[in-house]
Amino acid sequence: MNEAPGRREPADATAVRPPMRDALVGAAFQLFLERGYEETTVDDIVALAGVGRRSFFRYFPSKEDVVFPDHERCLADMTAFLEEEADVQDPVQRVCDAARLVLRMYAENPTFSVQRYRLTKKVPGLRAYELSVVWRYERALAEYLRRRPAGARADTLRADVVAAAVVAAHNNALRSWLRSDGTKDAEAAVDQALGYVQSTFGSAPAEPARTEAEDVVVVVSRRGAPMWRVVQEIESAFARD
Amino acid sequence: MNEAPGRREPADATAVRPPMRDALVGAAFQLFLERGYEETTVDDIVALAGVGRRSFFRYFPSKEDVVFPDHERCLADMTAFLEEEADVQDPVQRVCDAARLVLRMYAENPTFSVQRYRLTKKVPGLRAYELSVVWRYERALAEYLRRRPAGARADTLRADVVAAAVVAAHNNALRSWLRSDGTKDAEAAVDQALGYVQSTFGSAPAEPARTEAEDVVVVVSRRGAPMWRVVQEIESAFARD
Structure with a gap:
C-alpha cells in the first residue's frame, strides 16, 4: 500500500535544515506561544535567536514563512x-x-x-x-x-x-x-x-496483458440501489476473486 | 437536473446592489485595467466614482473585497x-x-x-x-x-x-x-x-419503496477492467432500463 520513500535519515535532515534555521524556527514559536503571532516581530525573533535580521531573511522571505x-x-x-x-x-x-x-x-x-x-x-x-x-x-x-x-x-x-x-x-x-x-x-x-x-x-492495471485469463465477474443488483453500494459489491467480488 | 433557484429578478438584484456600490466596482475595475491593481489606491477609486472614502468602506472592508x-x-x-x-x-x-x-x-x-x-x-x-x-x-x-x-x-x-x-x-x-x-x-x-x-x-433514492418491481441488472466485466469503466457500464445499463 505504502510506496512512499522511507523516513529521512537524521544526517540527511540535518543537512537540509541547518542549525541556524532551526534556531530561528524555535525562537519564533517560543515567542508566538508566549506573546501571540501578531505581537511578535522579526526583530524579536532574531534577538532571541541571537542572529541578525539578514540571517532571518536568508531563510524566510517573511514572518509567515517561518510558521511553515x-x-x-x-x-x-x-x-x-x-x-x-x-x-x-x-x-x-x-x-x-x-x-x-x-x-x-x-x-x-x-x-x-x-x-x-x-x-x-x-x-x-x-x-x-x-x-x-x-x-x-x-x-x-x-x-x-x-x-x-x-x-x-x-x-x-x-x-x-x-x-x-x-x-x-x-x-x-x-x-x-x-x-x-x-x-x-x-x-x-x-x-x-x-x-x-x-x-x-x-x-487495476489500465491495460491488462492480453494473455491474462479472461475471468469474469458478474454483479446482480436491484435497480435503485445506491451507487456506492453497487461499487462496494463489485470491489468485494474483485477482492474475493 | 438543475434544481437551483432561478435567476434573481432585476428588482431584487437592484435592492441588493445599490447604484453607489456598482459605481465603486465599475470605477475600481476601470482603474485596475488602466493602471494595474497594485498601482490603484482606494483614494483613486473614490475620486473616479465621485464619492467619499467612507462610502467605499461602507461597502467593502478592503481594496481586495471590491474585486469580489x-x-x-x-x-x-x-x-x-x-x-x-x-x-x-x-x-x-x-x-x-x-x-x-x-x-x-x-x-x-x-x-x-x-x-x-x-x-x-x-x-x-x-x-x-x-x-x-x-x-x-x-x-x-x-x-x-x-x-x-x-x-x-x-x-x-x-x-x-x-x-x-x-x-x-x-x-x-x-x-x-x-x-x-x-x-x-x-x-x-x-x-x-x-x-x-x-x-x-x-x-438513487436511498431506500426504494418495497413495492417497487425488483428488476435486476447484470453486468459482466473482465477482471482487471478499470473501476470507472465498470461504473460507466452499470450507469449505461440503468439508463437503458
Missing part, C-alpha cells in the same frame, strides 16, 4: 517523487502515496505540528497562507494525473477531481490526528482516508 | 439554499445544485468575470483571497453533507471528499468557460463536470 518551514522541501520531495521513473500501475495510488509524504512531514514532529495547528486556527493570515500551500500540493497532484491518462475518461476534469479528493481525504486524516494532539496513529488514519479515495477512483 | 463584490451574497444564497426544507432524495445532487449558484453568479456578467480572472492570475494577493472564498464554499457544502448521512458510508470523510470533488469539478468548468472569454456555454460545461461527480458519488 518545511512545506517548500515537502513540495520539492513530492514533485521529485511524482517525476521518478517508476513502473506506475495505478496513477491514483501514486498520488495517494505522494500525499503520504505531507502527512509524514507533520507526523515527524507532533508537538510542533499541533502548536502550529492551534496558531493557524487563530490567525486568519496564516490560514490564508496554508490554503495557498494546500492549493500548490493539489496542483502538483493534478498536473501529474493530467500527464498520465488512465482509460478513456482521462481528461483534466478527472485529474482535478481526483487530486481534490486525495487532498480532502489527506486533510481529513491530518485534522483528526492534530485534534488528538498527535496521539492517534497518523499513518493508520491516512491509510483509511486514502483507501476510500482509491476504492472510488483507483483502477 | 458578489461572493458574500452568493455564500449567503448557497447557505439558504442548503438550509431550505426540501424533500432531498440525493444530497450529492443538492450540493451540485448549490455549486451551480456560484457558476451562475459568474455567468451573469461574463465581461466582468473574465476581466477579474485575468487580474486574479496576475496578483498573488487576489489569488490568496480567492482561495479563501473557495474554501468557504467547500466548507458550506461539506457541513451540509455531514448533517445528511446517505447510506452506511456517511461520515466526515465522505462529506469532505464529495465537497472537494464538487468544488474541483465546478472550478474545472468555470476555468474552461473563463478561458473561452465567456463564449462557451457555461451551464453545459458545469452540467458535464458535475455529472461526473454525481455519477461517482450520487445515489
Whole structure:
C-alpha cells in the first residue's frame, strides 16, 4: 500500500535544515506561544535567536514563512517523487502515496505540528497562507494525473477531481490526528482516508496483458440501489476473486 | 437536473446592489485595467466614482473585497439554499445544485468575470483571497453533507471528499468557460463536470419503496477492467432500463 520513500535519515535532515534555521524556527514559536503571532516581530525573533535580521531573511522571505518551514522541501520531495521513473500501475495510488509524504512531514514532529495547528486556527493570515500551500500540493497532484491518462475518461476534469479528493481525504486524516494532539496513529488514519479515495477512483492495471485469463465477474443488483453500494459489491467480488 | 433557484429578478438584484456600490466596482475595475491593481489606491477609486472614502468602506472592508463584490451574497444564497426544507432524495445532487449558484453568479456578467480572472492570475494577493472564498464554499457544502448521512458510508470523510470533488469539478468548468472569454456555454460545461461527480458519488433514492418491481441488472466485466469503466457500464445499463 505504502510506496512512499522511507523516513529521512537524521544526517540527511540535518543537512537540509541547518542549525541556524532551526534556531530561528524555535525562537519564533517560543515567542508566538508566549506573546501571540501578531505581537511578535522579526526583530524579536532574531534577538532571541541571537542572529541578525539578514540571517532571518536568508531563510524566510517573511514572518509567515517561518510558521511553515518545511512545506517548500515537502513540495520539492513530492514533485521529485511524482517525476521518478517508476513502473506506475495505478496513477491514483501514486498520488495517494505522494500525499503520504505531507502527512509524514507533520507526523515527524507532533508537538510542533499541533502548536502550529492551534496558531493557524487563530490567525486568519496564516490560514490564508496554508490554503495557498494546500492549493500548490493539489496542483502538483493534478498536473501529474493530467500527464498520465488512465482509460478513456482521462481528461483534466478527472485529474482535478481526483487530486481534490486525495487532498480532502489527506486533510481529513491530518485534522483528526492534530485534534488528538498527535496521539492517534497518523499513518493508520491516512491509510483509511486514502483507501476510500482509491476504492472510488483507483483502477487495476489500465491495460491488462492480453494473455491474462479472461475471468469474469458478474454483479446482480436491484435497480435503485445506491451507487456506492453497487461499487462496494463489485470491489468485494474483485477482492474475493 | 438543475434544481437551483432561478435567476434573481432585476428588482431584487437592484435592492441588493445599490447604484453607489456598482459605481465603486465599475470605477475600481476601470482603474485596475488602466493602471494595474497594485498601482490603484482606494483614494483613486473614490475620486473616479465621485464619492467619499467612507462610502467605499461602507461597502467593502478592503481594496481586495471590491474585486469580489458578489461572493458574500452568493455564500449567503448557497447557505439558504442548503438550509431550505426540501424533500432531498440525493444530497450529492443538492450540493451540485448549490455549486451551480456560484457558476451562475459568474455567468451573469461574463465581461466582468473574465476581466477579474485575468487580474486574479496576475496578483498573488487576489489569488490568496480567492482561495479563501473557495474554501468557504467547500466548507458550506461539506457541513451540509455531514448533517445528511446517505447510506452506511456517511461520515466526515465522505462529506469532505464529495465537497472537494464538487468544488474541483465546478472550478474545472468555470476555468474552461473563463478561458473561452465567456463564449462557451457555461451551464453545459458545469452540467458535464458535475455529472461526473454525481455519477461517482450520487445515489438513487436511498431506500426504494418495497413495492417497487425488483428488476435486476447484470453486468459482466473482465477482471482487471478499470473501476470507472465498470461504473460507466452499470450507469449505461440503468439508463437503458
